[in-house]
Amino acid sequence: MKGNRALTLAATAVMLLAACTDGKLMHCYLPTDDEGWGRTDTLCFPLPDIPQTGEYPVSVGLRHGNRFPYTGLWVEAETRLSHPTAVRRDTLYIPITDTNGHPLQPGVSLHQHEVPLTTLHLQRGQKGNIRLHHIMMREVVPAISDVGLRISLP
Numbered sequence: 001m002k003g004n005r006a007l008t009l010a011a012t013a014v015m016l017l018a019a020c021t022d023g024k025l026m027h028c029y030l031p032t033d034d035e036g037w038g039r040t041d042t043l044c045f046p047l048p049d050i051p052q053t054g055e056y057p058v059s060v061g062l063r064h065g066n067r068f069p070y071t072g073l074w075v076e077a078e079t080r081l082s083h084p085t086a087v088r089r090d091t092l093y094i095p096i097t098d099t100n101g102h103p104l105q106p107g108v109s110l111h112q113h114e115v116p117l118t119t120l121h122l123q124r125g126q127k128g129n130i131r132l133h134h135i136m137m138r139e140v141v142p143a144i145s146d147v148g149l150r151i152s153l154p
Helices: 001-021
Strands: 024-031 044-048 054-064 072-081 086-097 111-122 128-132 144-152
Touching: 024 054, 054 072, 054 086, 072 111, 072 144, 086 111, 111 144, 128 144
Parallel strands: none
Antiparallel strands: 024 144, 044 128, 054 111, 054 144, 072 086, 072 128
């Protein structure tokens, strides 16, 4: 009887911990320089422990202020994985305003966007990182405060 109760409590604790993940393996933002996001300022996101082999959807987030001078932002993502070793490069366009210059996302002084990047096939225990940098013509893109990465569970 005691064994069943302990097993039930352990199973409940595991289910509660799993419920707290909210379907995300990782969701993290890194700040950019106060002057803006420099072309050579690569943001590196280490992969967390991969709990199971599967297809993991990845998206990129962006927080910016009202001084953002473009209708969108081009970003390059470089994914480096181990066991097996792989390098993947993706290019992503993040739309910021409509054709009339109105922000696509509401906000007073800060706007937030999130767009899908890719789906990665990750193996249990695999290590790696995803590096992001902008590929705009301008050396420093102003008004970007944070860039983020979300990896959802399969």
